[in-house]
Amino acid sequence: MRALATVMMLALGFSTAGAEVRTKVVEYNEGNTALEGFLAWDDAVKGPRPGVLVVHEWTGLGKYAKSRAEQLAKLGYVAFAADIYGKGVRPSTPEEAGKTAGIYKGDRTLTRARAKAALAQLLANPLVDPKRVAAIGYCFGGMVALELARSGADVAGVVAFHGDLSNPNPEDDKNIKCKVLALQGGDDPFVSTKEVEAFEGRMRAAGVNWQVIQFGGAVHAYTNPDAGNDNSKGMAYNAQADRRSWQAMKDFFAEIFQ
Amino acid sequence: MRALATVMMLALGFSTAGAEVRTKVVEYNEGNTALEGFLAWDDAVKGPRPGVLVVHEWTGLGKYAKSRAEQLAKLGYVAFAADIYGKGVRPSTPEEAGKTAGIYKGDRTLTRARAKAALAQLLANPLVDPKRVAAIGYCFGGMVALELARSGADVAGVVAFHGDLSNPNPEDDKNIKCKVLALQGGDDPFVSTKEVEAFEGRMRAAGVNWQVIQFGGAVHAYTNPDAGNDNSKGMAYNAQADRRSWQAMKDFFAEIFQ
Secondary structure, X not given: OHHHHHHHHHHOOOOOOOOOEEEEEEEEEEOOEEEEEEEEEEOOOOOOEEEEEEEOOOOOOOHHHHHHHHHHHHOOOEEEEOOOOOOOOOOOOHHHHHHHHHXXXXXXXXXXXXXXXXXXXXXXXXXXXXXXXXXXXXXXXXXXXXXXXXXXXXXXXXXXXXXXXXXXXXXXXXXXXXXXXXXXXOOOOOOOHHHHHHHHHHHHHHOXXXXXXXXXXXXXXXXXXXXXXXXXXXXXXXXXXXXXXXXXXXXXXXXHXX | OHHHHHHHHHHOOOOOOOOOEEEEEEEEEEOOEEEEEEEEEXXXXXXXXXXXXXXXXXXXXXXXXXXXXXXXXHOOOEEEEOOXXXXXXXXXXXXXXXHHHHHHHHOHHHHHHHHHHHHHHHHOOOOEEEEEEEEEEEOHHHHHHHHHHHOOOOOOEEEEEOOOOOOOOHHHHHHOOOEEEEEEEOXXXXXXXXXXXXXXXXXXXXXXXXXXXXXXXXXXXXXXXXXXXXXXXXXXOOHHHHHHHHHHHHHHHHHHOO
8 A cells, every 4th residue: 555655646746755754843823822733744745735734623732633734744735733722722631621622612703713823824834835725623623624614714625524513603604615524423422413414404505515424333533543442432433434534535635636 | 647547557456558348238137037237347457356236227227327337347347237127128218217116116025136136147257256246326226236235145335326225124224244335415305315314324223334425516316417417406417426426436445345
């Protein structure tokens, strides 16, 4: 598979000679709030390339979202892992995480401001082709990526992995200009079938270019290897759904970054 | 893209030198009924390879399902387009098509017998690796492919494109041993959101390895270029959903034919 990936990158015009993923902690601000994001890119790729914003789960920017940014860099993209919560705000218990995420879930204006500040960091990077930019997010981050789309942001697409699909302001869905892909666990008790349906209904009503994939047997957080393997807890890693959803994202990028 | 496809086929171990798709009309029987299927394969590919059964829409085996078989042959598979209705039974009006399809929709035992007879043709082909076989179907053919799975057939996977997901015998879902992928039009009035949900519920209850993709903006028959372009009729071609669904099928095959 490594050989195939190399062959494909060559065919796509990427140079893999001396491929080396670089990373950098990036300090930035939104209003008076200090934020600390994480940039990843491949030094061996030449010229402007697509950029991907990565939005963390409810625990804030940590190793998981950073590892996704590095994976995206290996695919040839510039990836910027956003910090929505603020420098040092990294909830360590579910209670704290729920409380912090709740602030942003309740205040969509604040959420958008933070998402836009992160997007601006990505767009300011000279390695990024500003016409080929997308946002992805996990759980809480899926909500943030979708909220960025609802702000009318000029991105080509948004991908939510087991994302929170809620939206208290359905009228804002009509602001979505980009393509939307939601990758849901078919057994996710935190984002129920009812919520997925409601989301589909809103996307339909707003005339959005949307897709939803349901992965049978997968529950919440199915892409996260640290989520354990007990589906009965409602959150568990599912290697198959992880692979399938990553492939779906790659196909989506191939379409929107043409 | 042609260059990329070639590079990928080389990387996958297929030889493309002198690639030439061959086709053959195949006469076969199920009980006393004469059937006329269509085989497609690439003469330049050497050795056993995966086989794909293709099941036609409600109008019976015609140019559409045959063209899909040829596309699959170009991908390196052996494809057999089944004849479910019988030699010469090719309904030419929606009324006739509905009546003929209704026979099979009502008599699932007959449907399974016809599907199995077609599968036997594919398996009997020395170019086919019998451990790597799948079935796909369009509309009515989606129902047939799923019914084949419900018979407990030893296939690796089944793909239904805008398929009829109905099943009068839900207890039979537990016989499904293969992976299942349903590719639905998000606005399909003939296979409604309610029916898709019911299908998901049955797959879940039966412990099937299932996936469902909903393509926003697509109605019934979205993969068929002859379906027109008026969504308000409930059936229309959608080039984007056609491409997306074909890619999803290819990804699924890459997984199940490992």
